[in-house]
Amino acid sequence: MQGIGVVERGTTRRRLMAGAAAVAGAALAPGSGRAQAPGTVKVGLLVPLSGIYARFGQLMRMGAEIGVRHINEQGGVPSLGGAKLDLHLFDAGDSTEKAKNAAQRMVADHPDLVACSGAYLSSFTLSATEVTERAELPMLTLSYSDLITTRGFRYVFQTSARAGDQAKVTLPIMLDLAEKATGKRPATVAILTDNTASSLSFVQPIREGSAGFGVKIVMDETFTPPLSDATQLIQKVRSSRPEMLIMPITVISDVKLLIEKMNEFGLGRGRVPTIGSGIAMAQSDLLQNIRPAQMEGFITVVGNWDAKGQDKIIEEFKAATGEPWMGQNGIATYGDMWIMRDALEKAGKSDRRAVAEALRTIDITEGAALYYPGRRVKFDANGLRETAGPVVVQWQNNKPLTVYPQDSAMAEITWLKR
Amino acid sequence: MLQLEGFLQALNAGLLLGAHYGLMCVGLSLIFGVMRVINFAHGDFMMVGMYAAFHIFTLLGLGALLGEGAGPYVAALLAAPVLFVLGYLAQRFLVSRVTGTRVGNLEGEGHYAQLILTLGLSLILQSGGQILFGSVPVSVPSELSSEAWELEFAGGALVVFVNQARAWGAVVAVAIVTLLVLLITRSRTGKSLRAAADNVQAALYMGIDVDRAHRLTFGLGVAITAVAGGLLASSYPFTPYVGLEFVIIMYAGVVLGGLGSTVGAFWGGLLIGVIQQCSALLLPTQLQNTAIFAVFLLVVFLRPQGLLGRVSERT
Known part of the structure; x- marks a missing residue:
């Protein structure tokens, strides 16, 4: 089924070598959209899918998959001719090293990714964004750490209030x-x-x-x-x-x-x-x-939770997952997919730099904004969502x-x- | 009055928790006392015991059958035979290779091999637990875990809350230790265990099946600790890595009580519970476990054989 990706994990020497070369290549000429199936745009989700945090990663995966399905059912990205989102999953594992390795594989193996979301724990996000920043891949995150958006990075976007x-x-x-x-x-x-x-x-x-x-x-x-x-x-x-x-x-x-x-x-x-x-x-x-x-x-x-006006999505999430409520992990990645879709719509092309620029200038109070407290998606110069609050x-x-x-x-x- | 109430509350919590620690320590001490094996997988066998109690409780529907008051205790006791078999088999096929009459040919009397083997077992149990049970913490449902008897003193000016789940758990722990002591001191099987512990060669000459004694010992030691885990499982959520949180306490209790002394191990565990809880009256709460090891070092320094240990080595 289009839009639901497979989990990608595992490291070999050849992959690492290819990864290193591709990171360099991606930094020089990022995101051209080549090698994609016609009418699809690749987006990523980097979360723990194994180890002791796997449970939380699975909830984030469920939210993102429902988000992508809804977006594709509602016409995909109109400015790209109705292109569908194609979600790829990356296992951040249970340590910062594994999260960073997964991020390296993500940018190496998928130079045509236009944006990603992750990585659950702040420590994972901090290490993964060191990689995505070099690859100029925009990354949305719910992680709370103050450091995420105070390091001068330009390709990380924090949707929650800092701790x-x-x-x-x-x-x-x-x-x-x-x-x-x-x-x-x-x-x-x-x-x-x-x-x-x-x-x-x-x-x-x-x-x-x-x-x-x-x-x-x-x-x-x-x-x-x-x-x-x-x-x-x-x-x-x-x-x-x-x-x-x-x-x-x-x-x-x-x-x-x-x-x-x-x-x-x-x-x-x-x-x-x-x-x-x-x-x-x-x-x-x-x-x-x-x-x-x-x-x-x-x-x-x-940083986020089931809120007024989200009843339909919450009910669908509960029915699909058996969970008693959606919670911040599910709702945040669901919303992140919609922010990516809106940024792609604004960018008008499947290019990670253009998507990042669109995220820097986006200002929406409907659609994706419904899934975040403050009901507005507008990022400041550091990438922090301006109306984010507890x-x-x-x-x-x-x-x-x-x-x-x-x-x-x-x-x-x-x-x-x- | 508030300080006195705090002290009585700490003492009460320490004694109840200490009884659970004591039961864990008894299982470990039994194995060390008879087989001279330092079992680094003991905490992980306890973890398996906790999951066994949890699944026995849910699969047999003990909550509906016996209620959430008695059900968790029956589940904890039923976990014992399961873990006895597991321990018996682990000794038969793995631990026996590096213990008993076979260690003569091994370096360091087999202790290096025992160390590696039990550490390996520990890792296998943890990883196997992760695969089988997942990483979501669970606990055995109990209606008693947040219920307390309120003991009033000085006309109600002083109230001590006695947690019912922990109190019944402590009663079961004391009963099991008593039964074990009776088994060891009064029964023929107990005598064979003691003989195997005191002198393997002499026991063999007397016609005692030392290997069987070791298998029984390992099974019993693991089963007793599994019951302790099962008793804790209603008030303490656990994951496959829970053993790591208790194994150090078990070793401290065994050494405090006296290596090889079964009753001493129980008192050692009880003492650790009391120190852990009462230390919070004087020290920052963060130093609770530091207080345990301060006392531990003091005992090792002043009485190396432990509180109830023997001064001389066994022949």
């Missing part, structure tokens, strides 16, 4: 949401975080900026994942009696231990409003490890629902009055 930016605005957003829901701004906060880079970068601006918002930090604990028991940590939360708990956790076993312990101690289900970061607290795998009722009221801040998701009635921003919200936030 640092998310963290800076999270506290005031949460205080406003709490005040709107209860009429009272929380005055005390506890911080309970693991010591992974993303969690620490999330809590740092909160530690530094809380006083400026009139919030007192009553507990601040950092632990090394994975936990073997959460009793001591939740006992400290119980003793400090915060009005709000910031709890960015990245390991699913820690989510289970902490959430179950909070419920055991009578602090769960929104009694202590708890805000996490990233998808660990909202991924569907949680359903195999914890009763969804115990997640009720927990909040997490992510999406606040809260577990309500056994599933995580978007509650912020307002134009994407599928439900009102619930915040128990004390």
